[in-house]
Amino acid sequence: MSVFTPLERHELEAFVAPYGLGRLLDFQGIAEGSENSNFFVTLEQGEYVLTLIERGQMDDLPFFIKLLDVLHAADLPVPYALRTGDGLALRKLAGKPALLQPRLSGKHVQEPNAQHCREVGTLLARLHLATGKNPLPRPSDRGLEWMLEKGPELALQLPDEQLPLLREALAEVARLKNRLLPLPIANLHADLFRDNALFDGPHLTGVIDFYNAFAGPMLYDLAITVNDWCSKEDGSLDLQLTQAMLAAYSAKRPFRAAEAELWPAMLRTACLRFWLSRLIAAQAFAGQQVLIHDPEVFRRRLQARRHVQVALPFAL
Ligand SMILES: Nc1ncnc2c1ncn2[C@@H]1O[C@H](COP(=O)(O)OP(=O)(O)OP(=O)(O)O)[C@@H](O)[C@H]1O
Ligand SMILES: N[C@@H](CCO)C(=O)O
Known part of the structure; x- marks a missing residue:
């Protein structure tokens, strides 16, 4: 598994509240991935992915947020950072930079044609x-x-x-x-x-x-x-x-x-x-x-x- 930072339910409840997407119903760590900690998060209004950034250039996070905004605006099927009611995209959770993004549908392909x-x-x-x-x-x-x-x-x-x-x-x-x-x-x-x-x-x-x-x-x-x-x-x-x-x-x-x-x-x-x-x-x-x-x-x-x-x- 590659969840480097485990989360308590109460921490996540407090974290998701400012997005105005309803109460936390469920969450689970995602085993795939090797660089960051990722969680599937179910709120009353839908399915999301929470990422805690574990390594890399933290100063570059605004670049990633801006890039995904640009690609999303170009109608590409990419995640993007949701904003809280106060317009915040990049926040902290368990001491790590944290982003909440929409969960995209679909599955990984192992043997492509x-x-x-x-x-x-x-x-x-x-x-x-x-x-x-x-x-x-x-x-x-x-x-x-x-x-x-x-x-x-x-x-x-x-x-x-x-x-x-x-x-x-x-x-x-x-x-x-x-x-x-x-x-x-x-x-x-x-x-x-x-x-x-x-x-x-x-x-x-x-x-x-x-x-x-x-x-x-x-x-x-x-x-x-x-x-x-x-x-x-x-x-x-x-x-x-x-x-x-x-x-x-x-x-x-x-x-x-x-x-x-x-x-x-x-x-x-x-x-x-x-x-x-x-x-x-x-x-x-x-x-x-x-x-x-x-x-x-x-x-x-x-x-x-x-x-x-x-x-x-x-x-x-
Ligand atoms: N927005 C999303 N929608 C749906 N699933 C997602 C989303 N973000 C992440 N996932 C799931 O979480 C897994 C891990 O995410 P990601 O690849 O971003 O992690 P990572 O640790 O940065 O991995 P990598 O080893 O590729 O660097 C993905 O393989 C995918 O199954
Ligand atoms: N995709 C990379 C890991 C994440 O950068 C690899 O397979 O080595």
Whole structure:
């Protein structure tokens, strides 16, 4: 389970009262998730999700609230911070920053098909179009500089046979730093994995967990998303799923030549980012009752992306 901060009923009753959504009927901790504490909360007026922010840049919380307001106003199926009668979105509960959001319907998909990937591709393009003209500024706290700093530190704990792959990827990231300028930027979700999307049958009903969002190259977000939704067990890309996602995305936002060129490097960089963050999390949470994602999955994907077979569809 990943509820880091358990709550007493009376604490929650006092917390929800100022929203004017009726009395607390029920609540339960959510086991999924690995970064924050989340609870399903039933009030007289409906179903909500309470999040206690456990880690990350607390100063950035106004950014996340503003971004979700922008996306909600663009009619995207995202949660957003509800306001109390006094207009407060960000509050404190059990000593942690706390937000109450509407609960979105739907379930996570474990084994996506081409239709799921089309829906996700379309949604991601809409998200980028909604913020591309005027991205809200925020750097990534797991960006290229972070990889270049953490990679060599983590190398010390890796078996020798994994080091050439790591070194090769870090060298590519170092070269990439100066090549990103021509890429169009927007606010990125930056963690649109299957466990951050909700589906009702074939229809995407929600995208959650924007706590990794930042302003950066749209292509990087697509690479992160493809790596999770379209990878086979051996780490290689499933051709049909990848093409479905890329086609749906480009129908909304056609790709540029510079993006087609950097696509393979972007896929590898996105693998490296999650290989490193999973290695760090596995170390930090070892032996604790916290959901730990396997770093090996992203090592395998990075290895498989040394040769990328699916080009970005790009018309001259
Ligand atoms: N607004 C929402 N509507 C419906 N379900 C939600 C909502 N927010 C969170 N959940 C549920 O809570 C779970 C955990 O939420 P979330 O992914 O935000 O947590 P996290 O700790 O930040 O996780 P992660 O490991 O992805 O960083 C989700 O998988 C989802 O099932
Ligand atoms: N989606 C991330 C965890 C949360 O950032 C992973 O699977 O490693």
